[in-house]
Amino acid sequence: MPILPQFGNPEQKTMGTREIANLCEKEHRNVKRDCNVMFASLNLDALKFEHIYFDSMNRQQTEYLLDEELTMTLVTGYSIVLRNRVIKRWKELEQQPDLSNPVQLRGLLLGYVEKNIQLTTENQTLTKAIENITATENGVKFQQACKILNVKQADLAKWLRDKGWDRYINKSRASTHYSQERGYCETKFEEVDGVKPSGEPYNYTKIEFFILPKGMAVLAKHFGGEA
Structure with a gap:
């Protein structure tokens, strides 16, 4: 009462x-x-x-x-x-607050409006940042993503592992079926020819992990404070 x-x-x-x-x-x-x-x-x-x-x-x-x-x-x-x-x-x-008091009611309404203006501005800023982050078509590598998102490598690595976005193949980071299916990440495999110091030719598979624009948008929202 x-x-x-x-x-x-x-x-x-x-x-x-x-x-x-x-x-x-x-x-x-x-x-x-x-x-x-x-x-x-x-x-x-x-x-x-x-x-x-x-x-x-x-x-x-x-x-x-x-x-x-x-x-x-x-x-x-x-x-x-x-x-x-x-x-x-x-x-x-x-x-x-006493809603029957015009002074208090006006103060509440002004505070509500100011808060919504602030949230709208913050959301617009975040949206713009996400647009800039996801401007690339081919995605970015792990280290580049850390710099763009301004997040520590250990923190991003833990997040990717906890969410099931990455795995390791021959000690190289690679995408999972989960992240690939949703368009968050992808792994590129490239056959590379090399020559050993002895002069003997050899061949190996180069593995490169990329975070795609859709994945970067998710990460930007998370590390930007929305999730």
């Missing part, structure tokens, strides 16, 4: 006796009785604090709306535990 404005004044916060009864685990009628004793002791008119509400059977009932001072005065006679519970609840409710 929120703190309510008292007597039409949006700046005057109050707590209802139903809320107090719930927090203090007391019957509402008993809390109202305690209020009447307090009003009498302070020479206050109870009618000024009455508030009409309808119960679960749609019957008209009354409760009292108390400001912070009267709320604390009322619960002073209760146990320390119950008094502390009311104090904590009051502070929680005070932090909630």
